[in-house]
Amino acid sequence: MPKQKLNPLPSAAFQILLTLAGEDLHGYGIMRQVAEQTGGRVRLGPGTLYSSLQTLLEAKLIKETEAHEDAKLGGERRRYYRLTSAGRKLACSESERLADLLRVARSRKILRGEYV
């Protein structure tokens, strides 16, 4: 079932995979990172965020690491999430698929700019 949920890969799940490519993050961190990398356009709500994380966990595209406190936020212990190799692979192939699309778009003069 998780496989079905991720095919095609929902935008939220892809964004989460991308945020985790750099470092391990907790939920709020992921949310902020997504907002940052989309210029504030995408703010994942808790429902969407955690259901996506759940799906990704079930599909073993990410995994939970040991919970610990965020030095900046302090106080509570938080669950952190890390990209698995399968997740990295999926993010990679999805990026390539998008890059292909981008090429097509540019060749059709829909999007200006250099071929990547």
Added chain:
Amino acid sequence: MSEKIYAWLLRLYPSRFREAYGEEALQLFRDRSRDETGFLLRLRLWADLLSDLAVSVPREYFHVQPGLASFSAHLHPEGAPSFFVFADESLGPGALFFGGMLSIAALVTFSVLLNHGVKYVPLSALIRPAHSSSKARSSPSFDSSAPKTANNSAEAASESKQSQPPEAASTPSQPAKGAAGRVHGSAKLEVAERRRIVNAAAAILEKHYVDSDSGRKMAEVLRVHEKKGDDNQSMDGPAFAALLTQQMREVSPDRHLTLDYFETPLPQQVAGPTAEDFARYREVMQRRNCTFERVEIWPHNIGYLKLNSFPDVSVCQATAQAAMASLNNADAIIFDLRDNRGGEPEMVSFMAAYLFDHPEYLYNPRENTTEESWTHSPVAGNKLADKPVYVLTSGRTFSGAEQFCYDLKMLKRATLVGETTGGGAHSGAFHRIDEHFGMGIPETKAINPYSKADWAEIGVEPDVKVSAADALETAVKLAQTRLQKK
């Protein structure tokens, strides 16, 4: 506060999700509300949360079900009926308690509704007590509580409409009532049904209407309208009754003439008083001294009589005679009718007889002039015929008591002290057509010998206008002044 609201909203998610991520979702909420302060950011936060809920809650539930469906299909190939619990944990004690309370509340509500809904109280049962205490004979009378007049019946019906909705509601469940038990309130009337009502109304008009020419004309108009199909645009009971009333008034603009629809079924017959009623009436009257509350001689030899109704002469003649005899030597009389709600015109006449030395005509808008319209004056041995009379009135003084006031005022026999009276001179009779339709029509209308209108609706104006509370004191002063002048 807002965190509590969000925690509550989180309960919308399936328990599986709440257990796994509920705490983290709350944590995220706390983080965001700590970082995003200010009105606009807060607004954006809540907009995010709500849109997130709207999108993700259904998805959470939606994704559970295919799994369960395939699970159940897999387990029961024979198609035996079975139940599946969607949540994977057992019900919490809170849920069990809440469900239990809800069930009990539903059970209690149903049983209460059933008890009240099934009970059927005929209208006659509601009316009878009023009968027994006020009215014992069938002669037309002013009586505020008798159910005879159209207005009173309408009031009774509208009262029971308000106070007894279960009764009305129960009518359809009275199959024993048969065809007559149909409710027209909202249902449309059949042609045959309308024709029957029109014919019945026409017959009543022909037989009873005060002016028989107009009565016939109205009956004809009703029938013609019915034949022409003017009533055909199908309508419910109240609208049909209003239409017929309007048709009758085209002939005679008589506002006492009405055809009414009653939601509550009318009793078979407006029950006449029985011997039992009469016995009860007699007993009540004896116990209450025929409503002669006080009969006293006061300083300056002023006679004071407080009378709270004009009871039936056949029952209370002796009491009335005794009361008047005890006042016979008074130099002035005060009739206190401030709490008098009316009664029998004959008692009005009987009492008034003591105030004249010759038969005097007492106008009664309900009855044409008869022998009874004249007082049986002079009364043997009576010395009150030339004594000053004061009548105390209030807004409660009603009906027959108003006749007493009105006639004594018009004859310039008494000084009225107090408030304008209630204004009850209804002169109609009520005729039942069927369970839901009835007519109020004026049957007799005596010619008023006075140029002034009678007291219907407007009441009787006192000669000395003071509040009912001050009326007695004022009347006593007036009487004293007058007696001193002598």
